[in-house]
Amino acid sequence: MGAHAELLARHRAVLPDWMALYYDEPIAIDRGEGRRVTDVEGREYLDLFGGILTTMTAHALPEVVEAVQAQAAKVLHTSTLYLIEPQIELAEEIARLAPIDDAKVFFTTSGTEANELALLLACTQRRSHQVLAVRNSYHGRSFATMGITGNRGWSASALSPVDVKYVHGGYAYRSPFRHLDEDAYIEACVEDLRDVINTQTAGDIACFIAEPIQGVGGFATPPDGLFGAMKEVLDEYGILYVTDEVQTGWGRTGEHYWGIEAHGVTPDVLTFAKGIGNGLSIAGVVAPASLMDSVLANSISTFGGNPLATAGALANLRYALEHDLQDNAAKVGGYLLSELASRTADHPAVGEVRGKGMMIGTELVRPGTRGPDPAAASRALETAKDHGVLVGKGGLHGNVLRIAPPLTLTDEEADEGLAALDAAFASLQP
Numbered sequence: 460m461g462a463h464a465e466l467l468a469r470h471r472a473v474l475p476d477w478m479a480l481y482y483d484e485p486i487a488i489d490r491g492e493g494r495r496v497t498d499v500e501g502r503e504y505l506d507l508f509g510g511i512l513t514t515m516t517a518h519a520l521p522e523v524v525e526a527v528q529a530q531a532a533k534v535l536h537t538s539t540l541y542l543i544e545p546q547i548e549l550a551e552e553i554a555r556l557a558p559i560d561d562a563k564v565f566f567t568t569s570g571t572e573a574n575e576l577a578l579l580l581a582c583t584q585r586r587s588h589q590v591l592a593v594r595n596s597y598h599g600r601s602f603a604t605m606g607i608t609g610n611r612g613w614s615a616s617a618l619s620p621v622d623v624k625y626v627h628g629g630y631a632y633r634s635p636f637r638h639l640d641e642d643a644y645i646e647a648c649v650e651d652l653r654d655v656i657n658t659q660t661a662g663d664i665a666c667f668i669a670e671p672i673q674g675v676g677g678f679a680t681p682p683d684g685l686f687g688a689m690k691e692v693l694d695e696y697g698i699l700y701v702t703d704e705v706q707t708g709w710g711r712t713g714e715h716y717w718g719i720e721a722h723g724v725t726p727d728v729l730t731f732a733k734g735i736g737n738g739l740s741i742a743g744v745v746a747p748a749s750l751m752d753s754v755l756a757n758s759i760s761t762f763g764g765n766p767l768a769t770a771g772a773l774a775n776l777r778y779a780l781e782h783d784l785q786d787n788a789a790k791v792g793g794y795l796l797s798e799l800a801s802r803t804a805d806h807p808a809v810g811e812v813r814g815k816g817m818m819i820g821t822e823l824v825r826p827g828t829r830g831p832d833p834a835a836a837s838r839a840l841e842t843a844k845d846h847g848v849l850v851g852k853g854g855l856h857g858n859v860l861r862i863a864p865p866l867t868l869t870d871e872e873a874d875e876g877l878a879a880l881d882a883a884f885a886s887l888q889p
């Protein structure tokens with residue numbers, strides 16, 4: 460039995476079945492450097508998924524490794540009862556970068572927990588537990604965040620501390636409004652929002668929460684300006700706007716630093732996670748001081764903003780800023796997107812190629828139809844892996860290929876990735 464087979468048997472025995480693994484023969488990654496990883500059987504891959512958009516800069520980035528090693532050698536844990544210098548420094552940097560005035564930052568260990576705080580802030584200030592979320596969304600795995608997740612495949616329970624109504628949003632490809640042009644599509648979503656508020660709620664809704672580009676939902680990318688138009692309605696009712704930037708933050712979309720900027724919206728609350736820590740467990744919430752300070756009781760996260768995670772995240776963030784990785788996401792990501800779109804333009808199994816920067820989704824369909832084809836996505840994933848390239852998948856039906864590499868991806872690596880994807884698409888020809 461090979462190393463992978465043996466690990467798989469042990470994994471299956473003691474870890475939950477609902478933790479999905481990729482591939483017919485799942486792999487364990489032993490180490491990484493730059494954009495490349497090596498599995499425990501010694502095979503090397505180009506990593507175009509970054510551990511679900513989390514390896515933001517690079518594997519084993521020396522700056523991050525050094526910061527983590529130096530902090531680990533000093534002190535691992537002190538608790539939030541004491542001042543933590545890297546935590547303060549990171550909060551200062553994030554408050555400066557966030558599109559929110561007079562910003563304060565609270566650190567958590569996961570995106571789920573960050574969205575929990577966003578809900579708490581909004582519900583506390585508005586004295587309401589009504590929330591609007593978007594269909595096909597994903598916001599986390601706790602009861603409240605599963606409650607605001609509009610994707611049956613990721614929402615295991617109907618129990619919810621918040622009262623949620625779902626509105627139409629960015630997944631135009633499978634929307635009943637898909638036949639409309641962009642302006643008319645936006646208008647239809649705005650009308651739907653107003654209708655939901657007027658017919659399904661008591662009006663005093665706490666907040667609206669949306670991902671600027673839906674991540675788990677298959678990189679569903681709304682027309683620019685959609686959320687700005689929706690916000691005009693939200694403002695009429697005093698409903699707070701929460702932007703979930705867990706996947707779209709830090710320049711990944713290329714054209715903007717935060718995904719929400721494509722919509723001209725100044726959010727009331729912003730949540731982040733994944734890429735900031737490059738794999739360290741760190742996430743958080745940004746809100747104006749007036750809102751952040753409105754929590755009515757003590758609250759801490761034991762591990763949130765710990766010295767190790769914040770020291771590493773600070774080094775990671777600085778590297779991304781100093782090397783203008785947003786610009787690289789725009790250039791190399793733009794190249795990948797246009798190449799993928801043109802190479803698959805006549806492919807009968809490709810319904811749509813979409814996304815921004817280094818967040819690219821390819822919707823796979825049964826040839827000649829709009830019907831989702833999850834088996835094709837699995838096949839494409841296997842073929843890309845056979846050609847030494849790791850990509851992801853997602854979408855409501857599991858039929859969307861997701862490409863989201865570390866933001867340092869080079870032109871040559873993009874070409875290498877495209878060659879593997881050519882083979883993957885060729886394997887789907889009927």
Ligand SMILES: Cc1ncc(COP(=O)(O)O)c(C=O)c1O
Pocket residue numbers: 568569570571572574597598599600670674675703704705706732733742
């Ligand atoms: C948009 C979005 N929000 C929230 C989360 C939850 O983050 P975490 O898995 O760190 O709890 C995710 C995770 O995939 C996400 O994609």
